[in-house]
Amino acid sequence: MFHLSPSMxxxxxxxxxxxxxxxxxxxxxxxxxxxxxxxxxxxxxxxMPVIESIRPATDLFFDVHLMVQEPVRYIEEFKRxxxxxxxxxxxxxxxxxxxxxxxxxAGCKVGISISPDTEVSVLEPWVKKVDMxxxxxxxxxxxxxxxxxxxxxKIRAVRRMINxxxxxxxxxxxxxxxxxxxxxxxxxxxxxxVAGTAVFRxxxxxxxxxxxxxxxxxxxx
Ligand code: DX5
Ligand code: ZN
Numbered sequence: 001m002f003h004l005s006p007s008m009x010x011x012x013x014x015x016x017x018x019x020x021x022x023x024x025x026x027x028x029x030x031x032x033x034x035x036x037x038x039x040x041x042x043x044x045x046x047x048m049p050v051i052e053s054i055r056p057a058t059d060l061f062f063d064v065h066l067m068v069q070e071p072v073r074y075i076e077e078f079k080r081x082x083x084x085x086x087x088x089x090x091x092x093x094x095x096x097x098x099x100x101x102x103x104x105x106a107g108c109k110v111g112i113s114i115s116p117d118t119e120v121s122v123l124e125p126w127v128k129k130v131d132m133x134x135x136x137x138x139x140x141x142x143x144x145x146x147x148x149x150x151x152x153x154k155i156r157a158v159r160r161m162i163n164x165x166x167x168x169x170x171x172x173x174x175x176x177x178x179x180x181x182x183x184x185x186x187x188x189x190x191x192x193x194v195a196g197t198a199v200f201r202x203x204x205x206x207x208x209x210x211x212x213x214x215x216x217x218x219x220x221x
Contacts, residue, residue, distance in 0.1 A: 087111030138175030159189025
């Protein structure tokens with residue numbers, strides 16, 4: 001199964017509801033929700049009230065990416081406002097195990113992410129315990145950055161780990177993905193693709209149609 005997860009960070013917030021409908025109408029099933037705390041990353045995005053207000057407006061699967069220091073403090077709140085999957089950063093947690101347990105107890109799916117400077121070996125203890133691994137292909141903090149080419153090797157390495165240890169685990173890539181590189185990252189082993197700028201800039205429906213066309217060339221289902 002593959003998914004395109006449009007990153008809401010790139011949306012036009014004056015028409016957020018409308019843009020979410022466009023994602024649904026284009027056949028979208030996931031929405032990537034980037035929460036930044038100004039501490040783990042230099043920027044601040046949005047938090048619970050925004051997620052809470054869009055939750056009743058859509059059935060999209062909320063793929064919540066917490067770029068937050070010690071996210072364990074906020075798990076119940078993110079569940080309450082409507083997160084389906086909560087991804088934490090390995091670098092941001094003092095106790096990764098306890099954070100994963102907390103997400104499970106809240107009833108959400110669990111994702112773990114690493115930033116570009118973090119080795120994939122950090123993920124080794126967690127592969128069997130999570131539903132998704134998110135590889136950052138830009139330094140987290142801002143949309144619209146350029147894909148870091150070294151990510152390709154990391155994708156292949158993590159795909160091997162997943163296939164050996166937990167084949168049901170999803171592998172998501174986030175940052176700088178566009179129509180020109182989506183096939184390449186999927187061929188390397190990604191099955192969930194985040195795209196912000198490349199989906200929201202211009203015509204959402206046309207952009208998503210083009211993404212799905214490319215993605216189906218790799219995954220035939
Ligand atoms: C970056 C965020 C990404 C970002 C992706 O910190 O985690 O999800 O919004 O945006 P693009 O696709 O524009 O690189
Ligand atoms: Zn993200």
